[in-house]
Amino acid sequence: MRYRSMAVLAAVAVTALAGCGAEPEPALRLAAAESDGLGLEQVRVGLAFDQGGRGDKSFNDAAAAGLDRAKKELEVDGVEVTLSEETDEERVTRLRELAEAGRNPVIAVGFLYAKAVQTVAAEFPETTFAIVDDDSFSAPNVVSLVFAEEQGSYLVGATAALKSRSGRIGFIGGVRMPLLQKFEAGFTAGARKARPGVRVSVDYLSTPPDFSGFGVPDKAKEIAERMLADGVDVVYTAAGASGAGSLQAVAARKGTWAVGVDSDQYQTAEAGVRDSILSSMIKRVDNAVFQEIQAFIKGDRAGGVKRFDLKTDGVGYSVSNTKAVSAVQRKVDSIRQQILDGAVTVPTKP
Template sequence: MRKKITAALAVLAIATLSACAAAPAAVSTQTLTGLGSESIRVGIAYDSAGRGDKSFNDAAGMGMDRARKELLVEATELTAKAETDEGRTATLRELAQGGNNPVIAVGFLYAGAIGTVAKEYPGTLFAIIDDSSVEARNVVSLLFSEEQGSYLVGVAAAKASKKGRVGFVGGVAVPLIKKFEAGYIAGARSVDPGVRVDVRYLSAPPDFSGFGSPDKGKAAAERMLAGGADVVYSAAGGSGAGVFEAVAAAPGTWAIGVDSDQYASAAEAVKPQILTSMLKRVDNGVFQEIQAFIKGDRSGGVKRYDLEVDGVGYATSNPALKPYQATMEAARYRILAGSVKVPTTP
């Protein structure tokens, strides 16, 4: 699909240059980035952790960076002004007032704000990641099959464990994170039905601090490791850094990251013990939504990213994963074939 779009854009560019060899860069950029002479300005609102979390927000940011490079869009990036509906509403409103269209909200915590601001700006398309509660003609929900990717890293955890005991650290006890837990447990038990899975959540609504508390993540992982777990999967946003720190201090144990390839971004002292990461391709979701907007798809609805469309997967950067990849791939094919239906609740 991208090749077709790139080719079409190239034809437009050649036509523009043929008509006016001395045309300024701004003219060709407008032609390439929109419909007709429309210039596309995209707004993206990160959750409170912002870019630099080496996880969820960074994955979204990668999609925006790719859109800048390949689609030549302009972009405005903001982080939630406060961890409240009012703060998130103000952030989205600022992006819409600034002429950005579409506006992309990173995370389900923006649901209330999207519902408010989408009514104020009916001519702006809003996209929200991980929530489908807002039904409006100018709101599109970008959802992911996190349970499928978590199933695959659960397979890796059970294969790598020498003690038959693994752990799961969830940031906040909400249905979204329970999808990660459910898939992970199912994947581990597909390899070893007797595997023991220790589960800990760092906070529960209305307390969402579990997504940004590395100290809590470290303490939870330390308790699991002390109890005998030797592989710990963290689906806790910025709190995952604490999980990695605890695992790095325990020789012979493994950590599994989430959202982005956290082996690639980890500190050297931690990197060797990050076995793999469950990839949630938020970057693909962000990029493809901007691409669809440019092509004229400006309607609301729901778009789902699963294994079939490379919406989720796992990282292979650490060579230590290689002995387990054949089993993980066999599991992936069973999911794609429909012979395995991964649960979404524990």
């Protein structure tokens, strides 16, 4: 890799000078230590998971995939932390521990880390922090990684509407808040674009300050069952680990479909559930995490906002269940192109 080659050359230069009995010049020591962003020291990344941690088959697993890729391709050293309790104090503690251990960059997965990142980043100004799904504040050493979830949701909304036999589809959100309402807005608009007159049922698992909606699969299952009993035959759930309950409800009712979120859940679901997954709204948190680590290695340590959308392959929809999607894929891809061409502007509010 280029950065390793640069580091080796810098090391050779330093060794040659040392062999002549001379102390390397500061500029050469700096080159050896920071060549192309990585230099002779391995980058040590810290990743703090959102509710549920690795294994949620959704949001956290996407972030974990980005770190795994960086460990393999960029040869970084990466550690992960999972919350023992869902409090701001716990989040602060975990981020502070990573920073104190010399982890840099430190990546927080989820908007619930906003207060914690703001606090700890101020304490460690030489450490680069990144937060996924939040741009509510700015700091010189904080990078916000945000997504056009409404665009990906628009595509699965169109897919759901075109595939529905009853003309009734449903959306279940984790928490009724602006971030999740972007999913709802895109899903509903995409459905109505593809099939005017389609009916969309909407429900949420919790409302702030209650953020438990990302970890209550039983409640998601109950709501999905109610929707299905009312005639809904495609259910899109954007609720992290709670989505497992919704998937179970759909799998138990013949002739209905589930739409996954964040990761391609058709690829990770259990055999009894997989065939009921029509598509998933892909949110490339893996790409965002990997690219942020890559940017850090290349020397990009400045704060700011990085947005991932259809044009940057930051969001999309999955077609892994080819048998289910093939009949509608051409029309959905046509709608996707309209977004890319600017002919369609996807709403971000219901």
